Amino acid sequence: MEYVQLGKTGLCVSRVGFGGIPIQRIDAARTVSLFDTLIECGVNYIDTARGYTVSEEYIGQAIKGRRDKFILATKSMARTDEAMALDIETSLKNLGTDHIELYQVHNPSLEQLNTVISPNGALKALLKAKAEGKIGAIGLTAHSLEVFEAALECDWVETIMFPYSIVETHGETLIAGCREKGIGFIAMKPFAGGALDDADIALGYILNNPGVSVAIPGMYSPDEVRKNTSVCPHEFSPSETERMLKLREELGTTFCRRCGYCLPCTAGIAIPNVFTFSAYFERYGLEDWGRSRYLSMSVQADACISCGVCETRCPYNLPIRALLKEKHSAFSKDS
Numbered sequence: 001m002e003y004v005q006l007g008k009t010g011l012c013v014s015r016v017g018f019g020g021i022p023i024q025r026i027d028a029a030r031t032v033s034l035f036d037t038l039i040e041c042g043v044n045y046i047d048t049a050r051g052y053t054v055s056e057e058y059i060g061q062a063i064k065g066r067r068d069k070f071i072l073a074t075k076s077m078a079r080t081d082e083a084m085a086l087d088i089e090t091s092l093k094n095l096g097t098d099h100i101e102l103y104q105v106h107n108p109s110l111e112q113l114n115t116v117i118s119p120n121g122a123l124k125a126l127l128k129a130k131a132e133g134k135i136g137a138i139g140l141t142a143h144s145l146e147v148f149e150a151a152l153e154c155d156w157v158e159t160i161m162f163p164y165s166i167v168e169t170h171g172e173t174l175i176a177g178c179r180e181k182g183i184g185f186i187a188m189k190p191f192a193g194g195a196l197d198d199a200d201i202a203l204g205y206i207l208n209n210p211g212v213s214v215a216i217p218g219m220y221s222p223d224e225v226r227k228n229t230s231v232c233p234h235e236f237s238p239s240e241t242e243r244m245l246k247l248r249e250e251l252g253t254t255f256c257r258r259c260g261y262c263l264p265c266t267a268g269i270a271i272p273n274v275f276t277f278s279a280y281f282e283r284y285g286l287e288d289w290g291r292s293r294y295l296s297m298s299v300q301a302d303a304c305i306s307c308g309v310c311e312t313r314c315p316y317n318l319p320i321r322a323l324l325k326e327k328h329s330a331f332s333k334d335s
């Protein structure tokens with residue numbers, strides 16, 4: 001395992017970290033033994049979120065008696081001071097600790113980012129918790145380039161998490177910006193939400209970028225942990241570059257990179273979210289969670305009026321209208 005400084009946070013992290021979404025598929029006891037394997041393989045960076053149902057709690061149980069082996073990072077969708085203060089307390093309780101090394105603002109829109117930094121916004125609670133020693137560094141996670149760009153200009157942002165994989169490379173210039181500014185960069189969805197399965201290619205490619213502090217593949221089995229950690233350290237070979245280009249081409253016509261260029265949709269559909277939830281549904285094995293998130297969208301894919309505007313904006317020429325129809329019918333089938 002290779003270890004690097006996470007920006008200027010003072011935290012020394014394993015370059016392969018643990019993405020805590022998929023443990024929703026297992027139970028607390030299996031999470032405990034999964035964490036034995038994380039230690040065996042040198043993984044110290046643990047990512048979770050308030051929004052990942054039981055994930056924080058399972059992790060809390062798994063680190064009992066060995067808290068010092070791990071760097072905990074969680075995140076909250078709270079946007080106000082009061083809601084964030086409550087979420088920080090809940091995270092501390094769930095994780096069974098009195099200190100969380102990294103607490104992140106979870107995927108705000110530009111408008112929500114303004115709320116976060118407003119006088120009674122979530123940042124107030126984060127700064128207070130930091131001053132009290134309840135949390136260490138403050139970070140932000142994003143899915144859109146405009147939020148990533150805005151976060152780079154916020155002096156309180158110590159880490160940024162953004163999707164990065166062989167098919168989602170649109171953040172590369174901003175990842176370099178993180179490196180220049182000493183902001184830690186956390187690569188989420190390195191396997192493109194489950195669309196890739198070759199660890200050497202998927203992880204090798206992003207770890208080859210010196211701007212990436214840590215990549216956080218979601219994992220729920222010891223074999224996955226062993227396979228993914230064996231990639232690091234890794235030098236990307238010419239034959240792997242060839243394989244990567246081939247894979248990228250194969251996925252190119254159907255894979256949404258969540259860049260958001262297709263927005264706004266005439267009917268108000270959050271198009272990239274439909275594809276994100278669909279990946280949870282179809283590829284992560286999190287059917288119920290993916291479906292419930294889709295069904296909670298205020299405007300679902302069947303609202304599409306086929307105006308076609310989004311397709312003229314998509315740089316990857318995705319057949320968005322047809323894909324939305326397909327996803328909606330998959331989500332609407334009886335479970």
Ligand code: SF4
Binds near residue numbers: 259315320
């Ligand atoms: S549909 Fe196209 S434009 Fe919209 S987020 Fe996906 S890749 Fe980007």
Ligand code: SF4
Binds near residue numbers: 271303309
């Ligand atoms: S074609 Fe459908 S999804 Fe695309 S902009 Fe029009 S209404 Fe929205």
